[in-house]
Amino acid sequence: MMLQAAPDPLMKVENLVVEYSVGGKTIHAVSDVSLEIARGETLGLVGESGCGKSTLGRAVLQLRQAVSGKVLFDGHDLTTLKGEPLRKMRRRVQLIFQDPIASLNPRRRIGDIVAEPLVIAGVKDPEERRRRVSDVLSAVGLDPALVSGRLPHEFSGGQCQRICIARSLVLNPEFVICDEPVSALDVSIRAQILNLLEEMKARYGLTLLFIAHDLAVVKAVSDRVAVMYLGRLCEVGPSEQLFARPAHPYTALLIEAIPVPDPDVRPTQSVPVGEPPSPIAPPSGCRFRTRCPRADARCASEVPELRVVAPGQFAACHHPLI
Numbered sequence: 001m002m003l004q005a006a007p008d009p010l011m012k013v014e015n016l017v018v019e020y021s022v023g024g025k026t027i028h029a030v031s032d033v034s035l036e037i038a039r040g041e042t043l044g045l046v047g048e049s050g051c052g053k054s055t056l057g058r059a060v061l062q063l064r065q066a067v068s069g070k071v072l073f074d075g076h077d078l079t080t081l082k083g084e085p086l087r088k089m090r091r092r093v094q095l096i097f098q099d100p101i102a103s104l105n106p107r108r109r110i111g112d113i114v115a116e117p118l119v120i121a122g123v124k125d126p127e128e129r130r131r132r133v134s135d136v137l138s139a140v141g142l143d144p145a146l147v148s149g150r151l152p153h154e155f156s157g158g159q160c161q162r163i164c165i166a167r168s169l170v171l172n173p174e175f176v177i178c179d180e181p182v183s184a185l186d187v188s189i190r191a192q193i194l195n196l197l198e199e200m201k202a203r204y205g206l207t208l209l210f211i212a213h214d215l216a217v218v219k220a221v222s223d224r225v226a227v228m229y230l231g232r233l234c235e236v237g238p239s240e241q242l243f244a245r246p247a248h249p250y251t252a253l254l255i256e257a258i259p260v261p262d263p264d265v266r267p268t269q270s271v272p273v274g275e276p277p278s279p280i281a282p283p284s285g286c287r288f289r290t291r292c293p294r295a296d297a298r299c300a301s302e303v304p305e306l307r308v309v310a311p312g313q314f315a316a317c318h319h320p321l322i
Ligand SMILES: Nc1ncnc2c1ncn2[C@@H]1O[C@H](COP(=O)(O)OP(=O)(O)OP(=O)(O)O)[C@@H](O)[C@H]1O
Pocket: 020, 021, 022, 027, 028, 029, 047, 048, 049, 050, 051, 052, 053, 054, 055, 056, 213, 279
């Protein structure tokens, strides 16, 4: 089923399937995922490590080829574009990575790093490049005169993430995929970077796909949230509504496991017991059934489709909680 987020979504993923082949075996990383992201929206994508979040993000950007399915950006199917038309489209879609320090070339100066997308995009006038780099560095809270001539190792993790954000915004993209943008950072500066992303979103009119395993972070920034388990979506809905009344047992367990700031209050339940099954041989029917307290025979034989459980909220579960 298609999940209608807006009459004219900026990004639309249809029945996307992405697999890896390792040692003759197939890893089912993303299986039949459909999603829509409205213009100006932040969609949070959550799930345990290895559930396919990054693979989905990379497949959206065409950094990983999908086995099947479509990725429609502003009406254009990116999976069918090649060469210059794809490069043109890609400039409108950018990615911010988890590890800011590792994603900056240690031998290049900050000014050149941030200017690189402009060079690749063919902005030939050095004066224009300097102006755009200076504008975007100021926007992310760095002084262009002080930082442009320096090397990445002279900056902290938080400052490096600011530089990465500047680099991703220098071409004025419309859509940005933030893949765990704060998980490698010190807890004390995570809020600053999240605030910066919010500010940049407003200033540049961005639409964001925000990938994270940390539900508290996703809750803070997302308009809607999509929950992924072992390559499939299990629930999608407006953020506040989904956190207040989760429908999928997996979402409920993830929410119950969010650490509470008060040390005397312990989470009532931990993240689902045990490790997720292997994506090489995912369980039949509902992939969550082997760890689900509500599973029965039907869950083993029938793949649950995403169905409406409340206005704007969808869950792929035979026994939803609401
Ligand atoms: N390049 C690759 N080659 C083979 N298998 C891969 C590759 N990248 C990811 N995988 C596998 O695909 C599955 C999905 O991985 P992915 O990194 O997309 O998940 P994730 O939810 O983003 O996890 P994490 O938060 O740990 O990055 C995992 O089983 C992973 O081991």
